[in-house]
Amino acid sequence: MSPGLLPPVRSSSELTAEAAFKDWVHRIVKEAAELQAFAAGQIDAVMDPATRTAILLPEAQAALQDSSGLALSALDSLPGEVCVLDAAGMVVMTNRAWRAFVDTRAGVGLGVREGTNFFAACRDAAAPERVHAEAVAAGLREVLAGGRKPFRCNYVCHSAGGRCTFTLTIAGIAPDGAVHAVVTRENICERRRARAARGSRRAQASRIAAVARAGTPNRLLAALPAKEYQRLLPGLEPVKLTYGEVLYEPGEQMRYVYFPSDCVVSLLTVVEGHRALEVGLIGREGVLGARLALGNTASSVRALVQGTGRAVRMKSARFLQEFRRSPALQRALFRFTDALMLQITQTAACNRFHMVEARLARWLLMTRERLPSSEFYLTQEFLADMLGVRRAGVTAAASALQRRKLIRYRRGTITILNQQGLEFAACSCYRHVQLMGPKAAA
Amino acid sequence: MARKRTKASAAGASVTTVVVMRLYIAGTAPNSVKAVANLQAICGRYLKDGYKLEIVDVCEDPRRALADGVLVTPSLAKVAPKPAAKVIGNLSDTRSVLAALGLPAGQIE
Numbered sequence: 063m064s065p066g067l068l069p070p071v072r073s074s075s076e077l078t079a080e081a082a083f084k085d086w087v088h089r090i091v092k093e094a095a096e097l098q099a100f101a102a103g104q105i106d107a108v109m110d111p112a113t114r115t116a117i118l119l120p121e122a123q124a125a126l127q128d129s130s131g132l133a134l135s136a137l138d139s140l141p142g143e144v145c146v147l148d149a150a151g152m153v154v155m156t157n158r159a160w161r162a163f164v165d166t167r168a169g170v171g172l173g174v175r176e177g178t179n180f181f182a183a184c185r186d187a188a189a190p191e192r193v194h195a196e197a198v199a200a201g202l203r204e205v206l207a208g209g210r211k212p213f214r215c216n217y218v219c220h221s222a223g224g225r226c227t228f229t230l231t232i233a234g235i236a237p238d239g240a241v242h243a244v245v246t247r248e249n250i251c252e253r254r255r256a257r258a259a260r261g262s263r264r265a266q267a268s269r270i271a272a273v274a275r276a277g278t279p280n281r282l283l284a285a286l287p288a289k290e291y292q293r294l295l296p297g298l299e300p301v302k303l304t305y306g307e308v309l310y311e312p313g314e315q316m317r318y319v320y321f322p323s324d325c326v327v328s329l330l331t332v333v334e335g336h337r338a339l340e341v342g343l344i345g346r347e348g349v350l351g352a353r354l355a356l357g358n359t360a361s362s363v364r365a366l367v368q369g370t371g372r373a374v375r376m377k378s379a380r381f382l383q384e385f386r387r388s389p390a391l392q393r394a395l396f397r398f399t400d401a402l403m404l405q406i407t408q409t410a411a412c413n414r415f416h417m418v419e420a421r422l423a424r425w426l427l428m429t430r431e432r433l434p435s436s437e438f439y440l441t442q443e444f445l446a447d448m449l450g451v452r453r454a455g456v457t458a459a460a461s462a463l464q465r466r467k468l469i470r471y472r473r474g475t476i477t478i479l480n481q482q483g484l485e486f487a488a489c490s491c492y493r494h495v496q497l498m499g500p501k502a503a504a
Numbered sequence: 505m506a507r508k509r510t511k512a513s514a515a516g517a518s519v520t521t522v523v524v525m526r527l528y529i530a531g532t533a534p535n536s537v538k539a540v541a542n543l544q545a546i547c548g549r550y551l552k553d554g555y556k557l558e559i560v561d562v563c564e565d566p567r568r569a570l571a572d573g574v575l576v577t578p579s580l581a582k583v584a585p586k587p588a589a590k591v592i593g594n595l596s597d598t599r600s601v602l603a604a605l606g607l608p609a610g611q612i613e
Contacts, residue, residue, distance in 0.1 A: 095592045096576045104593035106533035107562055107577045109569055116562040116569070116577070122533035129532060 083120075143247040145174070149206055149240060151181040160247070171219035171226065171247075172198065180245070190220050198230055205234040205243050216250070226251050280321035280374065281347045282394050290390045297384065298374040303327070303367040305439065309350060310361035318375040319351030325371025326432045328448060329363040329406075338364060339413065339450040342406045343425075345369075345432020348398045354378055355385050355395050368444065369433055405495055412491040418451050419459040420489035425449060426469065426476065427484055427492055436478040463487060523555040523605055524584040530577045531563045535594040539578035542595040550607055580604070 087108055091097055099105050106122040109115075118126070137144060138158040146155040153176050156164075164173040172195065174183045180202060187195035194217045201213030212233035219226050229248045234241060283291060303309070303325045310316055312332055320327070322345050329342035341363065344350055350365055359378065376384075385391055412421055425448060430436055442460070446453045460476075463469045468484045470477040478484060485492065527543055529536035540559065547555050562569040562577050572581070582589040582605055589604040602608075 091575055093575075093592075095590070096579075099593035100576065102593065104535050104578075104596075105576050106535045107530035109562065109566060109575050109577075111570060114566055114570060116530055116566050118530060118533065118563075122530060122535070125534045126532065 147243040297380040305370045307367040309365040316351045319381045323372040326369035340448040408491045416489040422459045423488035424492040526558045526581045528577045528579045538594040
């Protein structure tokens with residue numbers, strides 16, 4: 063602690079020898095009880111009638127210095143910039159943050175060092191700062207005159223690093239009766255920057271919200287309670303998925319989970335020596351990567367985008383975190399996983415027992431359900447993969463449906479002309495999945 | 505009722521008597537801090553609300569200490585009721601503090 067803040071006592075160094083000090087005490091103190099307490103080490107100070115001051119005993123002085131050191135360390139540990147002024151405006155103490163500011167911006171923004179005068183710094187402030195500096199000097203005068211309320215103002219300074227605004231607060235304290243002022247400085251440029259960053263994050267979130275909610279939103283997300291959905295928003299990132307893009311390969315770590323909005327993703331099982339076979343189809347009703355919620359981080363299937371469109375994605379770690387804390391998300395995922403399992407088991411049976419034409423009709427209906435338009439682009443080769451048949455088989459089946467005027471197939475673009483007719487043409491699996499699916503359960 | 509009151513006064517300090525004390529300390533020096541804590545514990549236990557305590561910091565107000573005839577700190581002075589009494593040291597000896605305050609030592613639990 064600086065000398066200005068010490069109690070008015072004589073230091074023990076003035077009374078050099080211990081014996082001389084004891085003699086001095088015995089000359090002043092005569093009473094037996096007092097001498098006894100002194101001998102027992104229970105005395106902190108002895109009054110000196112000559113100087114009319116209290117003389118601290120060396121032990122007490124050492125203890126006080128220790129506590130002063132503690133106070134200084136505590137002050138240094140504060141992130142804000144603090145300096146203490148005496149009644150004349152002299153800087154008697156500063157903390158580490160204040161000194162760091164003065165070192166980087168010497169002579170700017172009332173950056174004063176210990177031993178200099180704050181009023182002088184206000185008077186000598188650079189021209190652009192002068193108006194603020196004068197206000198600060200007036201406020202400081204008021205506080206040192208015994209003003210009860212702390213003085214507070216914004217201060218703008220211009221340095222090599224650019225324009226900087228901070229808030230100065232000056233509060234009065236009176237240790238041992240002598241008035242002092244504590245000046246704290248808070249950089250509000252940084253606070254504003256942080257607020258602006260928060261604002262841009264909020265803007266991003268609302269952009270995502272717009273993407274997710276507008277037009278053809280992901281139904282799983284849209285079904286979440288608004289509060290839970292809002293919590294997911296910062297972690298969601300809009301992406302465009304393009305036809306033919308592979309999102310996961312079997313055995314590969316799933317880095318993201320995808321919530322399709324107006325695109326369709328096929329789940330393909332890859333069997334060695336054979337073409338990949340579609341076992342499931344996911345669109346806006348669900349999510350890709352639900353396996354994470356079951357404790358598996360690697361994909362079991364190939365996820366292939368078969369309809370270009372928009373989606374939002376979330377990092378797997380974040381998704382797991384949200385999954386653990388949101389019961390609504392858990393319910394939605396379990397419901398979707400159940401529906402997907404139903405779809406996969408029915409597809410397995412369908413691939414084994416039903417005719418290509420009926421399977422194609424089912425597949426087209428399922429795709430139509432997941433897309434906003436009844437017209438979509440598909441090559442015959444792609445369709446052959448989806449249905450696990452040769453290309454010739456797909457051509458024959460598509461031609462048969464076209465002849466019945468249920469679809470139009472031209473240069474890879476399929477248009478559904480008669481939805482009801484196609485439902486009749488489809489195998490029973492389509493109706494079964496619809497009957498047993500989540501809608502039926504609801 | 506009158507007999508009871510006589511008994512209470514015979515047993516020592518009346519419960520309605522307010523003890524006025526002044527404790528002289530030297531800032532936050534170790535014995536001074538102990539003295540404040542010890543005295544507050546004693547007052548809370550034996551005097552409840554029946555006391556008034558003034559704490560004088562001799563580092564802030566040395567003239568007051570000299571005027572009151574106090575030479576060493578910490579030091580506790582009983583001002584009222586009479587007779588006046590004084591205890592020197594960090595007040596860790598509860599018996600001597602109670603004796604100085606006029607409370608019977610038999611009250612110590």
